[in-house]
Amino acid sequence: MSEIIRHPRVAKKMREEIDSVVGRERVVSERDIASMEYVECVVKETLRLYPAAPFLLPHESTQDCTVGGYFIPERTRLMINAWAIGRDPSLWEDPLEFRPERFLGRRGCPGVPMASVTVNLMLAQLVHCFEWTVEGDLDMTEVFGGTTPRRDELLAFPALRLSTCP
Structure with missing residues (x-):
């Protein structure tokens, strides 16, 4: 509103x-x-x-992987910052x-x-x-x-x- x-x-x-x-x-x-x-x-x-929540529920990798050039070992817990993604100028024009x-x-x-x-x-x-x-x-x-x-x-x-x- x-x-x-x-x-x-x-x-x-x-x-x-x-x-x-x-x-x-x-x-x-x-x-x-x-x-x-x-x-x-x-x-x-x-x-x-x-x-509604700036951080999504924690995720855990099920296997070793590389994301965006970063190595993520198996069983790593990740927090995703939805608030920052919504304001990222590389993803949104005039965020x-x-x-x-x-x-x-x-x-x-x-x-x-x-x-x-x-x-x-x-x-x-x-x-x-x-x-x-x-x-x-x-x-x-x-x-x-x-x-x-x-x-x-x-x-x-x-x-x-x-x-x-x-």
Whole structure:
């Protein structure tokens, strides 16, 4: 929500897509999500910049191998820094910029659609039903730990956009 509020262009594009799929006479349903490509891109871009956990679960090599020129002995435990991968300029153009369009047409994990329906549905409902405002600037500074929450909580004010929303 913070990035959507910080980027009115993204909010407008999401709202246009949601309105084109759902209209303004009903609320978003689960069956609508498959037709909302841009909403999915916003979720993916958010998870790229703000992964739920900065380090993936530990992995252990099953045999000796070489990865990126580094020798990894059998039974070595590895920690993968998803947070750093999402900000790596050798992998992403302008990696610190919030740009959901980078995921248009991009392939991904085949299990993501099943796992993200709930998140996409919730986000689409919030953008479809409400106009969001904040007072002042949003500080996106993070606090590191097992997860990476923002240092300061989001305090956003919703204004009902559609009379059909609960």
